[in-house]
Amino acid sequence: ATITVAIAANFTKAAEEIGAAWEAKSGHDVRFSFGPSGKLLAQIQNGAPFDAYFSADTDRPELLVEAGDARDFFVYARGQLALFSLDLPVDERAEAILADGDFRYLAAANPKAAPYGLAAQQVLEKRGLYQRYRDAGKIATGESITQTFQFVTTGNAQLGFVALSQLRDPESPVAGKGHTWMPPAEDYDPIEQGAVALTRSEHPEVVDDFLTFVRGDAGAAIIAKYGYDTP
Amino acid sequence: MFAGNLTLTVGDFRMASGDFRFDSDGVTALFGRSGSGKSTLLRAMAGLDRHTRGQLRFHDEVWQDGRRGLPAERRDIGMVFQHAALLAHRTVRGNLDFAATRAPTDRGAAIDRDQIIERTGIGPLLDRAVGNLSGGERQRIAIARALVGKPRVLMMDEPLAALDWRAKAELLDLFETVIRDFGIPTVMITHAPAEVERLADRVVFMSEGRVERVETLKEALGRVDSPLFTEEGPVASLDGHVEHVDGDPHRLRFVTTPQTGTGQPVTFHLGADGSTTEHGPRRLRVRADDVALARKRLDNISMQNQLPARIERIDTSAPGRRAVFLTLDDGQRLVSEVTDRAVADMGLDAGQAVIALVKSAALAR
Amino acid sequence: MFAGNLTLTVGDFRMASGDFRFDSDGVTALFGRSGSGKSTLLRAMAGLDRHTRGQLRFHDEVWQDGRRGLPAERRDIGMVFQHAALLAHRTVRGNLDFAATRAPTDRGAAIDRDQIIERTGIGPLLDRAVGNLSGGERQRIAIARALVGKPRVLMMDEPLAALDWRAKAELLDLFETVIRDFGIPTVMITHAPAEVERLADRVVFMSEGRVERVETLKEALGRVDSPLFTEEGPVASLDGHVEHVDGDPHRLRFVTTPQTGTGQPVTFHLGADGSTTEHGPRRLRVRADDVALARKRLDNISMQNQLPARIERIDTSAPGRRAVFLTLDDGQRLVSEVTDRAVADMGLDAGQAVIALVKSAALAR
Amino acid sequence: MTLFGIPLDTHPIWLTLQVAAVTTILLLLIGVPIAWGLSRMRSRWRVVFEALVSLPLVLPPTVLGFYLIIAMNPNGPLTEFLGRFGFDGQLTFNFAGLVIGSVLFSLPFMVQPMMSAFQGLSEEVLDAARLMRAGLLDRFFSVILPLSRQGLLVGSVLTFAHTVGEFGVVLMVGGNIEGQTRMVSIAIFDHVESFEYAQAHLLSAVMVVFSFATLVGVYLINRRFSARLG
Amino acid sequence: MTLFGIPLDTHPIWLTLQVAAVTTILLLLIGVPIAWGLSRMRSRWRVVFEALVSLPLVLPPTVLGFYLIIAMNPNGPLTEFLGRFGFDGQLTFNFAGLVIGSVLFSLPFMVQPMMSAFQGLSEEVLDAARLMRAGLLDRFFSVILPLSRQGLLVGSVLTFAHTVGEFGVVLMVGGNIEGQTRMVSIAIFDHVESFEYAQAHLLSAVMVVFSFATLVGVYLINRRFSARLG
Numbered sequence A: 001a002t003i004t005v006a007i008a009a010n011f012t013k014a015a016e017e018i019g020a021a022w023e024a025k026s027g028h029d030v031r032f033s034f035g036p037s038g039k040l041l042a043q044i045q046n047g048a049p050f051d052a053y054f055s056a057d058t059d060r061p062e063l064l065v066e067a068g069d070a071r072d073f074f075v076y077a078r079g080q081l082a083l084f085s086l087d088l089p090v091d092e093r094a095e096a097i098l099a100d101g102d103f104r105y106l107a108a109a110n111p112k113a114a115p116y117g118l119a120a121q122q123v124l125e126k127r128g129l130y131q132r133y134r135d136a137g138k139i140a141t142g143e144s145i146t147q148t149f150q151f152v153t154t155g156n157a158q159l160g161f162v163a164l165s166q167l168r169d170p171e172s173p174v175a176g177k178g179h180t181w182m183p184p185a186e187d188y189d190p191i192e193q194g195a196v197a198l199t200r201s202e203h204p205e206v207v208d209d210f211l212t213f214v215r216g217d218a219g220a221a222i223i224a225k226y227g228y229d230t231p
Numbered sequence B, C: 001m002f003a004g005n006l007t008l009t010v011g012d013f014r015m016a017s018g019d020f021r022f023d024s025d026g027v028t029a030l031f032g033r034s035g036s037g038k039s040t041l042l043r044a045m046a047g048l049d050r051h052t053r054g055q056l057r058f059h060d061e062v063w064q065d066g067r068r069g070l071p072a073e074r075r076d077i078g079m080v081f082q083h084a085a086l087l088a089h090r091t092v093r094g095n096l097d098f099a100a101t102r103a104p105t106d107r108g109a110a111i112d113r114d115q116i117i118e119r120t121g122i123g124p125l126l127d128r129a130v131g132n133l134s135g136g137e138r139q140r141i142a143i144a145r146a147l148v149g150k151p152r153v154l155m156m157d158e159p160l161a162a163l164d165w166r167a168k169a170e171l172l173d174l175f176e177t178v179i180r181d182f183g184i185p186t187v188m189i190t191h192a193p194a195e196v197e198r199l200a201d202r203v204v205f206m207s208e209g210r211v212e213r214v215e216t217l218k219e220a221l222g223r224v225d226s227p228l229f230t231e232e233g234p235v236a237s238l239d240g241h242v243e244h245v246d247g248d249p250h251r252l253r254f255v256t257t258p259q260t261g262t263g264q265p266v267t268f269h270l271g272a273d274g275s276t277t278e279h280g281p282r283r284l285r286v287r288a289d290d291v292a293l294a295r296k297r298l299d300n301i302s303m304q305n306q307l308p309a310r311i312e313r314i315d316t317s318a319p320g321r322r323a324v325f326l327t328l329d330d331g332q333r334l335v336s337e338v339t340d341r342a343v344a345d346m347g348l349d350a351g352q353a354v355i356a357l358v359k360s361a362a363l364a365r
Numbered sequence D, E: 001m002t003l004f005g006i007p008l009d010t011h012p013i014w015l016t017l018q019v020a021a022v023t024t025i026l027l028l029l030i031g032v033p034i035a036w037g038l039s040r041m042r043s044r045w046r047v048v049f050e051a052l053v054s055l056p057l058v059l060p061p062t063v064l065g066f067y068l069i070i071a072m073n074p075n076g077p078l079t080e081f082l083g084r085f086g087f088d089g090q091l092t093f094n095f096a097g098l099v100i101g102s103v104l105f106s107l108p109f110m111v112q113p114m115m116s117a118f119q120g121l122s123e124e125v126l127d128a129a130r131l132m133r134a135g136l137l138d139r140f141f142s143v144i145l146p147l148s149r150q151g152l153l154v155g156s157v158l159t160f161a162h163t164v165g166e167f168g169v170v171l172m173v174g175g176n177i178e179g180q181t182r183m184v185s186i187a188i189f190d191h192v193e194s195f196e197y198a199q200a201h202l203l204s205a206v207m208v209v210f211s212f213a214t215l216v217g218v219y220l221i222n223r224r225f226s227a228r229l230g
């Protein structure tokens, strides 16, 4: 059978690799629909023919479970926030650079739309900087973590909060370049990415098989490879 | 037959024809000053303006009844617009084809397409785009296009205005052929009295948006105050035909057709006239200015036409001038314009026999 | 003075004027058949087509030299196009204003705008949009617009084609006033020999894209094979002026202007002529067809003008027909067309004194 | 398929061209009559309709898409309404959805240029066609459309190009389903998301080159056609 | 500000209207001459330029935006080039960036309709204007533009409406900085993303109503103007 799985855009690469591995193992087919988590949710709520949903957060999938549209919620990955800059030495003196504000733009994802954005906001708030930079118009806001990443890697923003997975990806355009600092994990709420099986699926067993695979060792290995923590 | 009463308001201008009724066969001329509403009436008759109101019948077909008009495309009219209105996306040939392919097939034999092309002289233009033709060329194409559509009625808005005299003459011949031989009722707007006198069977006079009167050509030419005369003074138009003098191809004369049972044909020697291309039925146009009167025949004068005539009546045509209406031997009318003094000196009066002197006469064109 | 040699290829048509040179003062008529390239030459002279090549000088200004042409907007030409070419986004007044505001201010007194509006009869139209005017109205506005621009040269492409005779007559008067009183050199295309004879000082004959010849009006009227004559036969044009007979406002006569020192003015009684609106210098147009010849004065005939004349020469104008060129007492020329037989019967020959009979004469218009 | 050694999934390309072509054709069928109707409308309400036509543009595409999937929800009134006529499918997340969204969003691109072309037609020429017995349909195809071909060209080019590049609406309404509703614009987006920049650039380049060639071709044909008719 | 009890941040609204207005004006200044030049071009290369003009449309907006921020990045050649003329700012993430992006993306919407309007002008009328001593500039403003106002209208309406609704390019090039470059389209999107549907609907409604009113106004003015001139 063929199942269709909606995947939060930040998980694109990992999902493709997982999908290929599962297809080889199970003999079933999986097709993906990548997109921003919010759009995928709206689509599911309006009849999109998806069998499972991998969000970038936990609120959205839970919403579906509450509405009775989904089941079997689980966290499939835990994202890690990273501060990245092409030329500012954030790896050495991140706190000072953040505190000085001696940069024109800091990129961060939109806290309303992306969990990494909320995490970045929390990191800055912890240091009492968020309001200041926001009011000063120094925060360039990406609608997704990908755009945030592009703002930084193209040099339009001097530094930015991105996902560690984006830096760890071997094909990342900045792999091995620039400077990275990992804010302490306790400075922000865990970035948990939740998945659910959708009740409208016509092949619940196949979906279950796929989700089981994701949770299994093979899946976890791939997920970890792309820079996510696994539960 | 056209009968009706049409109104059409365009902007500030109100065309309210009033009742009119005229035979449609042959040629009807619409005559009137610029801005008098000729084009507006023609458009209303063709059904081109949906604001047209009133009544219009063509024979027993109702073309307009109140707000309801028969759609223009079903009136079967061939129209020549004042500005040609060619289809810019088609060649000359394409324009003719457009009309031809939409012509009713059961009117097959009507008018020969090749002949129309030849007579309008547009043969060399057939494969040209219509965007860059000269003014006269455009007009001739518009005429050809209207004719190849084999319409039941032909309507033309100043079709000859942009043409040189030779093209005019050729097209007048063509119109005459088409109208005479194929009996296509024609309504045409023209500013040229000479065209009216040459072609028209009746004249619709328009003024300030109104049909002032409808007269047969004879009637229109029979009153001295006719609008047709304001330019050149009174004119007579005689029916007859052209023939050779003694078989000499270069000498032509015009022989009139008697209008009464006892009438005798009258012969006019024709002047040099570049347009004298054809024989057969024609009209002869004689300006009153060109007709002198004498009591008897004169010799030793280069006056070719000295015709016995009887004075029908004498009207005042302008201050100090009289129009003398004459009846020729064939029963047709000739007019002479002379001064009051000449009438007095010569003692002219109705009923008298006189000699009408016409130096040479021009064919109406 | 215009002098040059222009070529311009548009599509398949090649206008190659050949060398030409003519005075620019007064009126120059461009005359030729439809499609002969008149409009093309006029456009080339105005600098409207960038493919124009060759030479053109206006007095000592170089208007065209090889590929380089003086931009049209700097040639200071007032143009009346064959199809009016009004600015659709402006009212009638806006069209006049467009030209007026761009006229050189130092030509202030030239022509009075109000007078132009009155003479073209467009006063009631001033606030109208130009989209829905009648054909004649458009043309009159185009003429007014060209004049209010106070151009140095006036160029007109069949400006009178769409007009009724009265509008024609009024505008011809206007042209004459403008050209005479303000000395605006004018080049105009027309198909009507009558307009040429009324207005032109010289005629540029075009044929197949070539300037065939340039002649003064006298020259053009002095040869029997003139293209001006193909329609109506030979015509004479006499200079003179109109005046009242004995102060009677309704009786007019035309008195010629002697051309030689010893010449005497000749008087013509005028026929009824609706266009006889003005006095002052005019031209009288007399068709050869309308002139009869006699050996002596005739009585008892309603012929008003019996003028002594001398036969200058006798040409063959058409098979069987002769053009008799006559010199009047004032030194001007009249032409009479008679048959071969009349010449033989009356024994006419050059040098003889005869009486020219003109029933009544029409003013050229 | 690979090009310059870079893997290239051709399905999105074909899909995009199909959607763009179908959208353009449908808009010719829908937009042209709307434009004609509006251009001939004399009522005072005309301005309202004219404004309505342009409204799809003022909403962000994804938001428009959002409203569209709500409106076309399989349990929504529209699908139900169609159900009464025997329609038992779904309007969204399939080819139909892509086309519906694209048609709606590109409507102004077709209607506006056509309206202005129609308004520029010479009344007298249309009258001449009527009198040559051409009824409305005949006139429309044999006179009105050919004389408005500049407007047709502009409308079609804008519609086609815009549909090729459109992202927000097709993402929402189509659902970006691999092998089914993934259009090139989304595929490029996906490649960027997963750092497959080479593939993203290649796909962009392919679309640009292809579109460029198509446009040049269209303009060349138009030029020939215009030249022939002066 | 609150409307119907729903909070409404008005800054994005003003910003959007400003960007749309400035973009429309700039495109009139840039696009109209381009359209004129192209419409008078007789060279065989013309078709190439015509096609180029439409190309911004075939790339997805976010991808176009991505390429734009690469091209305009503060260390890139363009900024460096401008730096030689004393420019020491940044091209992206500010009002200038929003406008540059919008101008580029909306170029075809202005150029295409204007080109077809220019091509429809009567040569004879332009000739008449020349002979009334109107030089090229004079002619352009007093004859060519007024006679092409249908094209101007279409171009301006499409440009304005499209800029109001555009999302992808302004998001990338503007940087979506709150209070500075956050346009309405992004604000609506944000509200949708964060389940603030009431605010999303309200903001959408405000933009739709406002745009509708603007368009109706524009069409009414055009109608008056046209009616006066028949």
Ligand SMILES: Nc1ncnc2c1ncn2[C@@H]1O[C@H](COP(=O)(O)OP(=O)(O)OP(=O)(O)O)[C@@H](O)[C@H]1O
Binding pocket: B010, B011, B012, B013, B032, B033, B034, B035, B036, B037, B038, B039, B040, B041, C132, C133, C134, C135, C136, C137, C162
């Ligand atoms: N749409 C319109 N709005 C306002 N006035 C109009 C409109 N159409 C025509 N007119 C006016 O109606 C009058 C009659 O026009 P029409 O075209 O019928 O005249 P015409 O007799 O054919 O004149 P011409 O001999 O000059 O062609 C003119 O004064 C014209 O300006």
Ligand SMILES: Nc1ncnc2c1ncn2[C@@H]1O[C@H](COP(=O)(O)OP(=O)(O)OP(=O)(O)O)[C@@H](O)[C@H]1O
Binding pocket: B132, B133, B134, B135, B136, B137, B162, C010, C011, C012, C013, C032, C033, C034, C035, C036, C037, C038, C039, C040, C041
């Ligand atoms: N762009 C063009 N392409 C091809 N032929 C052209 C073009 N422009 C004009 N012609 C042709 O050149 C010839 C001369 O045209 P022109 O307009 O100068 O004639 P004209 O003497 O003014 O005639 P008319 O008296 O009919 O106005 C015509 O046969 C016309 O068809």
Ligand code: MOO
Binding pocket: A008, A009, A010, A011, A035, A036, A037, A038, A056, A113, A114, A115, A144, A145, A146
């Ligand atoms: O849904 Mo995402 O992963 O925030 O782009």
Ligand SMILES: [Mg+2]
Binding pocket: B038, B039, B040, B082, B157, C134, C135, C136
């Ligand atoms: Mg008329």
Ligand SMILES: [Mg+2]
Binding pocket: B134, B135, B136, C038, C039, C040, C082, C157
């Ligand atoms: Mg001409």
